[in-house]
Amino acid sequence: xxxxxxPPQGGPFVYPQAYPLKVIGLAAGDFAAxxxxxxxxxxxxxxxxxxxxxxxxxxxxxxxxxxxxxxSESQRLAVYAALRSDSRVVYAL
Numbered sequence: 001x002x003x004x005x006x007p008p009q010g011g012p013f014v015y016p017q018a019y020p021l022k023v024i025g026l027a028a029g030d031f032a033a034x035x036x037x038x039x040x041x042x043x044x045x046x047x048x049x050x051x052x053x054x055x056x057x058x059x060x061x062x063x064x065x066x067x068x069x070x071x072s073e074s075q076r077l078a079v080y081a082a083l084r085s086d087s088r089v090v091y092a093l
Contacts, residue, residue: 018048019070022093023083027055027062034088035064042082043068043075061090 013019023035032053040046049067056063070076083092 013070013073013076015073016069016071018067019076020065020067021079021083023064023066023089024061024091024093025064025088026090027060028088031062031088032064036066038082038086038089039066039068039079042079043070045069045071 021039023039025031025035028034032051036047036051045068047066048069052065054063054065055061068079070079080092083089
């Protein structure tokens with residue numbers, strides 16, 4: 001199709017940007033703090049909004065949302081790599 005705009009050069013994201021990450025893991029008292037530490041350490045930046053936590057319907061899992069300002073695609077990929085390598089993280093979005 002002519003006239004259809006594609007994503008910007010270098011990927012679909014424009015940096016810097018506030019980027020929300022959703023980290024899901026087994027419910028534990030310190031999972032939210034653990035997820036926050038993982039994201040901040042991998043991103044090299046502090047969260048820019050308070051962390052939000054949602055419990056699954058059965059209470060088995062916690063979904064933690066952390067928003068950090070990312071400066072580059074490589075930084076975003078590094079955060080996801082750190083989350084994937086952590087044994088307490090079940091899923092990351």
